[in-house]
Each structure stands twice: as structure tokens, then as C-alpha cells.
Amino acid sequence: MPELPAHNHAPFALSIAGVTKRFGPLVANDAISLDLRRGEILALLGENGAGKTTLMSVLFGHYLADEGAIFVADGEGSLAPLPPGSPKAALAAGIGMVHQHFTLADNLSVLDNITLGTESLWQFWKNDRTAMARLKELQRTSGLHVDLDARVGRLSVGERQRVEILKALYRGARILILDEPTAVLTPQESDALFATLKRLTATGLSVIFISHKLNEVLAVADRVAVLRGGRKVAEIDAKSANRALLAETMVGTAVQPSVRRAHEPGATIIELKDVRAPDPRGRQALESASFAIRAGEILGIAGVAGNGQSALAALVCGLVAPTEGSVSIQGETVSRFSPRDLMQSGIGRIPEDRHHDGVVGTMKLWENLALEDIRSSECQQAGLLRRGALKDRARAAIKTFDVRGGGPETEARLLSGGNMQKVILARVLDREPRVILANQPTRGLDVGAVSFVHQRLLDARAKGAAILLMSEDLDELLALSDRVGVMYRGTLSTIRPAGEMTVRRLGLLMAGQNADLGDAA
Amino acid sequence: MSELFDMLTAAAFWAAAIRIATPLIFGTLGELICERAGVLNLGIEGIFTAGAMSGWMTVYFGGDLWLGVLVAALVGAGFGLLHAILTVPLGLSQHVTGLGITLLATSASYFTYRIAFPNVSSPPRIEPFQPISIPGLSDIPFIGPALFQQTPLTYFAVLLVVMVAYVMARTPLGLAIRASGENPAAVDAQGLSVYGLRIGAVMAGSALMAIGGAFLTLSAFNAFFFEMIAGRGWICIALVVFASWMPGKALLGALLFGAFDALQVRLQQTVGGAIPYQIFLMLPYLLSILALVMMSRRAAYPNALMIPFIKGQRS
Incomplete structure (x- = not known):
């Protein structure tokens, strides 16, 4: 069944042979075998929980495999077994890993983050000058530009990712593993990353690219390995693949597209006029935003994280009060800004960070579901x-919203991301709020859960809710929204009908450029 | 007012301030190393006591003064190891464990002392470290008597500030320790052992705290008695925050506290008749709190301070 593309005869860089990893009764990886060739980009595609990250953690030595072995090519190209369970051995064998959650220390400089652990601990001084020279050279050949003296905490997410890749290359990685690398990037940053990867593979680097986004897998990979339920179900040449095929292989059944019916929106439900507001940490983050959302309408907000979206979200759910401007809901100006007041005015919120602001992890599902209307009779x-x-x-609620993995007495933290999101949806939609704030509602969810969330939001729209949707997934934003705007440096751009927008244009607006110059590239 | 001025410009005043600051310098550096690695060590007060007792007893039973310092350091490192095992690989609450270590180390010290000296009314004495005048430097007017006629442990404390500052800032080891306190996952991903670094840092830091205690019995006084630590360990905890986790500023903070304390003693003598002496005893702590408020409102805590790292678990 696994058929290697005929055109690639480069020597193997890595060979995973029958790796099985169990967590108690759960088989996270079931006898997975996979080969990686030199200079190749292999995409590892699968839904959340398919076993992608587990497999890579085994490869990098974070986990010990229960069965199977891993072989890595040394400098001369002959395969040697990799000692299991040791990140140090993996690093020494030339495996570099860029985790989904970056492993950088914010208060240290870029240089310190990169050189950490590369020199003997018992040495009397750090050879920063030598390291600096080597890194400058590396930056020149790889195109990964970032200020080496800057504190990591000051860098943008895209820059941090470059630091992570530099870190791996600096240690002489010949195999680079990227775990969901585009989850945090703008489309333009993603394109830049892809260009860098192509450039690096041309010099002989091999890349494993973990993703659940079909478009980028098709754009960047030479070959796609699909995991489902802990097994490798297919290995496909990217050239002969298409979206539908990949989606079906990944999910196991044909994916139902969500239904979005055109209809005429009703009266204005929520209106913001020239508001300025701080974010919950007290920094002035929202400079200017004006919009109105009508009943049965979805307004989409795009933007790179940190451009004032969190302040806007905090304002709409009453966590902060505006310093200027006004907010009115169903014609009444909001005078008191507290979560309770706003909730009573008919706002339902789907928070950005479901673990942090959405549920109380150590409380049971029935308690979590009661949290927002605890005072009601x-x-x-x-x-x-x-x-x-x-x-x-x-x-x-668990039945209606198809929450799997527990009952009313289950602690919320034990649920997967998708099921936790369903609990939050149940809590919000049950009250039939007039306004729904959906902040990154599908972040980190798999295809099945994403379409569930989309359908629920569209159902709420059909019932006449006004929905403010914030998302970093621009395809999602354009597919669901009636109109879209972009946040850049605290200011909300002119809002346009979603039909007139493209992902490219949004990307330009997100980078602060004028998007009316057309759809080049 | 002129009396106060005379007091503050007397070399003896500053010599006393530095003497009082010495145990605080050891303790603050020790706590700083622990916290830089991400572990709060509230065992400090007890480790001070254990260091004071074990160092003193070594000397009392015939050991050399420096052997006393070494034994105190080893005892401190031992309690540090206990604290580290409980808080690092086992990931227990650092607050609770630290307070437990303080209670344990203090009680164990008192107990050992009582076993060794069941029936003494006044504490037995030893021959302590004598001040050493640095030839040449100690003859400089004012500065000489203030700075260069101290006991060896005081010189060692100041030298240690420079050494710790250098190791933290300029060596791969220091970088690795700081990184364990900022983001242990980054340390792990770079193939280093977070447990090894944190346990080592807590042991080294605790050894310094114990030397601070030994200074009290081997240099400042010549005996061990109960309650002699008198909250010095807790002051060190505050000084670390005051110092924003920088060894240089820790020295400054310790000297500042030493000066307040020396002032307090002198004020008691001059105006002590009119005002109850407890007011003066309170003064250095009050001023420390004020200094803490002014200096550390924007202190950048090590990001992973008090957050246990469990290998293989996603953060």
C-alpha cells in the first residue's frame, strides 16, 4: 500500500520502523513505519489525536516507544539506530525539533537561547563572539533574519519561529521537525517559511512538517503521510493529491461542508462607535473601532495576534470599559462594563483560550455548564x-452537543480540545444570546470538530444572532462571515463584504499595507 | 542632627554595617541562585540555623575554623538536597516544603545542641575568626578601617558576589541555570537536564546560606544560642526581590540593611531613653519594606519561579 514516489531516489535520512506507543489502554501510535529521504519535505497529516505529535515526541526522545525502532543516517549516509528516550541523542544525531509551543526563554536574548546547552557547562566563559559569527553566516545562507541581541520576549511570533529553526540548524540538524508551524503565522509569514524550507531542503536538509491544514500540505510537501487513529493510513505523492482526497483520507469519511444560506439580516443588534479601550492587562491596545452587527449577520475580524483583538474581545464581554466612544446593544447604550452586565444584555462569549478563560479544568462538566447563569432560578x-x-x-447538553469523553461528573480538563469547545458552545448557545463573541472558536480543533462549530455558529446566525467572529484561520473567516474587517495596530479597518475579500488581501491588510493594490501573486 | 551626621561619617559605623551585612550577603546570594533556577527556598531560615550550629559545634569539638565553615556548607547542601528532591523531581509545593525544611532544620539544630550540652546555662564559647587588616589598604583614612579590617568570611562574601555575578552572566552553566528558571522546557529541548541543574543550584545556594549562618557563630559572635538567626533568612528572601535577582544589587541591598541595623543600635544608645527600644528594633525592617516597595515594583521575576517541571508533560 505505501507507495514511494518513483522520482525520488535520494538516500534515506531517517527510517521509523514499526513504532508503537501506548498510554494506558490508548494506542497513540500503532506500528507506524515511515521513511524520510534526504532533501525531502514530508508532511505528516492527521486530525488532533491521530498520533502525529506522539510519533514526533518518540522520534525526539521525549517519549519511549513500547515497540519499534528508529534509524537515522549519520554524516556518511549509513543508517544507525537512535538510542531511545534521549533528546540529547536525537540532537546529536542531527534531529532538530520546532515544537508547536516554542521552547524559548522570553527573558533571555536570541543568542543565549540558541547557544543554551551547546557549550560545556564547566567552561569558564561563553564563546559568544564565535557563536555570533557562525550564526551570521547561517542567517546569510538560510535567510532566517532576526536580531540576535534582542530579548526573545520582544519578538513577533514569526521571528520566534525563526529563532527556533536557527536553533536547530545551529546544532547541525540534518532533519528538521516542524509541529504545526503555521498555526501562529500570517499567510505571508507562512509563505516566507515555505520559501525558507524549500531553500534549506535544496542544501540537503530533510523536513517533517506536521499539519492538519490541507492547503499548506499541498503547497509545501513532496510527500504526505496520513495518520488516523494512531495508524498510518496512506502515503501519497503530493503531486497526485488534492484537497478532497486528503480530507477524506484524514477523516475517514467524506466531510460534509457546512451549510450557509443567504438571508437578509435584521435590525442592528450591537453597535460600537469610535471606541478606544485598554486590554485586560491595562495597556492601551484598541485605538479605534466602529462597527454595527445586525441580527443574523456574522462580522469577521482578522489580524495578527497582538493588534488589539484581545482588547476588543475584552470590551465586548465586559472585562474592560472603553476610555472613549460608546457601545450600544439593541439600541441601549451600555453604561456599566462588567461581564455580568454584558451577559445580561445578551452577550455570549466563546473565549480565545478555552483552557484559561473557558472552563475551570478541575471542575466537573455540570458545574462548568452552570457557571454563567449561576444566579438564575x-x-x-x-x-x-x-x-x-x-x-x-x-x-x-452533552447529548445535544455530542460531547465525547465524559459525562456530567467528568472533570473538564480531561476532555480533548474539541470536546471542551463543545461544552463551551453548549453553555453559550443554550441561553440563545443576542450577540455571540466567537474568539478563535476552532483553534486547534480537528476537521470534524471544526465543521461542528461552524454549523452551530451558522445555525445561530440563521436564528438571528449577531456574531462577532475573530479568527486567525482566514479561510474560515471568509467562509463564515458576511462582512470582514482587519485589526492593525489597534485600529479596525473599513469593513467590507466578505465576497469582495481574498486571503491575500486580508494578509496584506494584516501586515498594515493597502490591500486595494490588487491581487498580485 | 549633627550627631547623626557624625554617626554616619564614622568609619566604625560602616565597618559595623558591613559586618552585619555579611550573613545577609551569603543568604541572599544563596537564595538568588535557587530562585534563578526556578526554585523558591523558604528553608533558608532553618538552613541558617543549621549552618550556625554545625559550624560552631565542629569548632567547639576541636575542628579548625575553616573546617567549621566546610561542615556548615555540607550540612546546608544536605538540607538543600532534601528540599530539591521534594520540589524538583516530585514537584511538591515549594512554599510548604520550604517552611517544612525551616522547621525541621531549626528543630534538629536545637535538638542536637541540647543533646550535646544538656545542662549549660550560658552558651559555651569558641575562639572566633579574627579581623585581618589588608596591608596597605587598611591604612587609607576612613575607607581602610571601614572596609579592610574585616574577618576573612566578609572578604569571602564580597568575592563571592563577583564570582556569582560572573558565573551567572558569562558562563554556559550560568546561562543554563537562568534558563531553567525562565523556561525549563527550553533547557530540556536543548538536551540539558532540568532536574540536574535545579537540584545542583538549590544545593549550592543552600550551602551558601549555611555559611551565612556559620558566620554568625564563627565570626560575629563566638557562641551558638537559640533564636540567634532572628529572621535574617526572611530578610534575604526580600533582598532577592529588592535586588531583582542581580548579585550586585543584592550586595547593595544587604549593605543598606546592614546600615539601617547599625544605625538602629546607635540610635538606641543616643535617644533610647525617650523612646521604647522596640521602635528601633523595628526600624530596619520598616525601612527595608519601604525600599522593597520602591525598588521592586517592576521587578522581573524568573518566569518559571515556583513552577515545577515534569518531564514529558506538556506545559
């Missing part, structure tokens, strides 16, 4: 929780 009587009624309600 449905939840309490004379100050006592109506536990039975709440558990029944939770049971119903």
Missing part, C-alpha cells in the same frame, strides 16, 4: 445549587 434555590436539575441539564 434554574440553577439555584434560596442560595443552594439545584444539583439534580443541573446534572440533568448537563446530560442533555
Whole structure:
């Protein structure tokens, strides 16, 4: 079944032979075998929980495999077994890993982050000058430009990623593993990353690219290995693949596109006029935003993280008050900004960080589901929780929203990201709010969960909710929204109909450029 | 007012301030090393006590003064190892464990002392370290008597500030320790052992704290008695924050506290009749709190301070 493309006869850089990894009863990797050739970009495609990250963690020595072995080519190209369970051995064998959550220390300089652990600990001084010279040379050949003296905490996400790649190259990586590298990048930054990867592979570097985004897999990979439920289900030459084929292989069934019906929006539900506001940490982050959303309408907001979206989101759910301008909901100006007041005015929120702001991890599902209307008579009587009624309600919600992996008594932290998001959706949509703030509603979710969330949002739209959607997934933004705007340096751009927008144009606006110059490239 | 001026410009005043600051310098450096690696060590007060007791007892039973310092350091490192095992690989609460270490080390020291000296009314004495005048430098007017007629451990403390500052800033080891306190996952990803670094740092830091304690019994006083640490360990915790985790500033903070304390003693003598002496005892702590408020409002804590690192677990 696994058929290697005939045109690639480069020697192997890496060979994974029958790796099995179990966590208790769960088989995260089931006898996976995979080869990587020199100078090749291999995409590892699969939904969350398919076993991609586990496999790479085994490869990098974070986990010990229960069965199977890994062979890595040495400098001369002959394969030698890799000692298991040791990141140090993996590094020494020329494997570099860029984790999804960067492993950088914010308060240290770029140089310090890169040289950390590369010199003997018992040496009397750091050879910073030599390191600097080598890095400058590396930057010249790779095109990975970033200020080596800057504190990492000051860098943009794209720059941090470059630091991570530099870190791997500096240690002499011949195999580079990138775990969901584009999740945090703008389309332009992603393109730059792809160009860098192509350039690096031309010099003999091999790349494993983990992703669940079909477009970028098709754009960058030479070959695609698809994982599903811990098994490798297919190995496909990227040239002969297409979106539909990949999606079906990845999910296992044909994916139903969500249904979006055109309809005429109703009266204006929420309106912001020239608001300025700080973000929850107190920094002036939102400089100017004006918009109105009508009933049955979705307004999409794009933007690179850190351009004022979090302040806008905090304002709409009442965490901060505007310093200027006004917010009105159903014609009434909001005078008191607290989460409770805004919720009572009819706002429902799907927070950006579901672990941090969405659920209380160590509380049970029925408790989490009751959190937002704890004062209502449905939840309490004379100050006592109506536990039975709440558990029944939770049971119903778990059924309606197809939450898998637990019942009312399960602690929220034990759920997967997708199921946790379904709990949050259940809590919000149950109240049928007039306004829904959906901040990165599908971040980190797999295809099945994404289409579930999309369908629920579209259903709410059909029922007449006004939805403010913030997303870094521009395809999602354009597919769901009626109109879109872009946040850049705290200012919301002119809002345009989604039909007139493309991902390229949004990308330019997100980078602060004028997007009206056309759709070059 | 002129009396105060005379007091502050007397070399003896500054010599006293430096003497008082010495144990604080050891303790603050020790705590700083622990915290830079990401581990809060509230065992400090007890480790001070254990260092003071074990150093003193070594000398009392015939050991050399420097052997006493060494034994104190080893005892300190031992309690440090205990704290590190509980908080680093086992990931227990650093607050609770630290307080436990303080109670354990203090009680164990008192117990050992009582076993060795069941029936003494006044504490037995030893021959302590004598001041050493640095030839040439100690003859400089004012500066000489203030700075260069101290006991050896004081010179060692100042030297240690320079050494710790250098190691932290300029060596691969220092970088690795700082990185473990900022983001242990980064250290792990670079193939270094977070556990090794953190345990080593806590042991080294605790050894310094114990030497600070030994200074009290081997240099400042010549005996060991109960309650002699009198909160010096807690002052060091505050001084680390005051110093924003920088060894140089730690020296400054310790000297500042030493000066307040020396001033307090002198004020008691001059105007002590009118005002209850407890007011003066309180003064250095009050001023320390004020200095802390002014200096450390924007202090940048090590990002991973008090956050246990469990290998293989996603953060």
C-alpha cells in the first residue's frame, strides 16, 4: 500500500520502523513505519489525536516507544539506530525539533537561547563572539533574519519561529521537525517559511512538517503521510493529491461542508462607535473601532495576534470599559462594563483560550455548564445549587452537543480540545444570546470538530444572532462571515463584504499595507 | 542632627554595617541562585540555623575554623538536597516544603545542641575568626578601617558576589541555570537536564546560606544560642526581590540593611531613653519594606519561579 514516489531516489535520512506507543489502554501510535529521504519535505497529516505529535515526541526522545525502532543516517549516509528516550541523542544525531509551543526563554536574548546547552557547562566563559559569527553566516545562507541581541520576549511570533529553526540548524540538524508551524503565522509569514524550507531542503536538509491544514500540505510537501487513529493510513505523492482526497483520507469519511444560506439580516443588534479601550492587562491596545452587527449577520475580524483583538474581545464581554466612544446593544447604550452586565444584555462569549478563560479544568462538566447563569432560578434555590436539575441539564447538553469523553461528573480538563469547545458552545448557545463573541472558536480543533462549530455558529446566525467572529484561520473567516474587517495596530479597518475579500488581501491588510493594490501573486 | 551626621561619617559605623551585612550577603546570594533556577527556598531560615550550629559545634569539638565553615556548607547542601528532591523531581509545593525544611532544620539544630550540652546555662564559647587588616589598604583614612579590617568570611562574601555575578552572566552553566528558571522546557529541548541543574543550584545556594549562618557563630559572635538567626533568612528572601535577582544589587541591598541595623543600635544608645527600644528594633525592617516597595515594583521575576517541571508533560 505505501507507495514511494518513483522520482525520488535520494538516500534515506531517517527510517521509523514499526513504532508503537501506548498510554494506558490508548494506542497513540500503532506500528507506524515511515521513511524520510534526504532533501525531502514530508508532511505528516492527521486530525488532533491521530498520533502525529506522539510519533514526533518518540522520534525526539521525549517519549519511549513500547515497540519499534528508529534509524537515522549519520554524516556518511549509513543508517544507525537512535538510542531511545534521549533528546540529547536525537540532537546529536542531527534531529532538530520546532515544537508547536516554542521552547524559548522570553527573558533571555536570541543568542543565549540558541547557544543554551551547546557549550560545556564547566567552561569558564561563553564563546559568544564565535557563536555570533557562525550564526551570521547561517542567517546569510538560510535567510532566517532576526536580531540576535534582542530579548526573545520582544519578538513577533514569526521571528520566534525563526529563532527556533536557527536553533536547530545551529546544532547541525540534518532533519528538521516542524509541529504545526503555521498555526501562529500570517499567510505571508507562512509563505516566507515555505520559501525558507524549500531553500534549506535544496542544501540537503530533510523536513517533517506536521499539519492538519490541507492547503499548506499541498503547497509545501513532496510527500504526505496520513495518520488516523494512531495508524498510518496512506502515503501519497503530493503531486497526485488534492484537497478532497486528503480530507477524506484524514477523516475517514467524506466531510460534509457546512451549510450557509443567504438571508437578509435584521435590525442592528450591537453597535460600537469610535471606541478606544485598554486590554485586560491595562495597556492601551484598541485605538479605534466602529462597527454595527445586525441580527443574523456574522462580522469577521482578522489580524495578527497582538493588534488589539484581545482588547476588543475584552470590551465586548465586559472585562474592560472603553476610555472613549460608546457601545450600544439593541439600541441601549451600555453604561456599566462588567461581564455580568454584558451577559445580561445578551452577550455570549466563546473565549480565545478555552483552557484559561473557558472552563475551570478541575471542575466537573455540570458545574462548568452552570457557571454563567449561576444566579438564575434554574440553577439555584434560596442560595443552594439545584444539583439534580443541573446534572440533568448537563446530560442533555452533552447529548445535544455530542460531547465525547465524559459525562456530567467528568472533570473538564480531561476532555480533548474539541470536546471542551463543545461544552463551551453548549453553555453559550443554550441561553440563545443576542450577540455571540466567537474568539478563535476552532483553534486547534480537528476537521470534524471544526465543521461542528461552524454549523452551530451558522445555525445561530440563521436564528438571528449577531456574531462577532475573530479568527486567525482566514479561510474560515471568509467562509463564515458576511462582512470582514482587519485589526492593525489597534485600529479596525473599513469593513467590507466578505465576497469582495481574498486571503491575500486580508494578509496584506494584516501586515498594515493597502490591500486595494490588487491581487498580485 | 549633627550627631547623626557624625554617626554616619564614622568609619566604625560602616565597618559595623558591613559586618552585619555579611550573613545577609551569603543568604541572599544563596537564595538568588535557587530562585534563578526556578526554585523558591523558604528553608533558608532553618538552613541558617543549621549552618550556625554545625559550624560552631565542629569548632567547639576541636575542628579548625575553616573546617567549621566546610561542615556548615555540607550540612546546608544536605538540607538543600532534601528540599530539591521534594520540589524538583516530585514537584511538591515549594512554599510548604520550604517552611517544612525551616522547621525541621531549626528543630534538629536545637535538638542536637541540647543533646550535646544538656545542662549549660550560658552558651559555651569558641575562639572566633579574627579581623585581618589588608596591608596597605587598611591604612587609607576612613575607607581602610571601614572596609579592610574585616574577618576573612566578609572578604569571602564580597568575592563571592563577583564570582556569582560572573558565573551567572558569562558562563554556559550560568546561562543554563537562568534558563531553567525562565523556561525549563527550553533547557530540556536543548538536551540539558532540568532536574540536574535545579537540584545542583538549590544545593549550592543552600550551602551558601549555611555559611551565612556559620558566620554568625564563627565570626560575629563566638557562641551558638537559640533564636540567634532572628529572621535574617526572611530578610534575604526580600533582598532577592529588592535586588531583582542581580548579585550586585543584592550586595547593595544587604549593605543598606546592614546600615539601617547599625544605625538602629546607635540610635538606641543616643535617644533610647525617650523612646521604647522596640521602635528601633523595628526600624530596619520598616525601612527595608519601604525600599522593597520602591525598588521592586517592576521587578522581573524568573518566569518559571515556583513552577515545577515534569518531564514529558506538556506545559
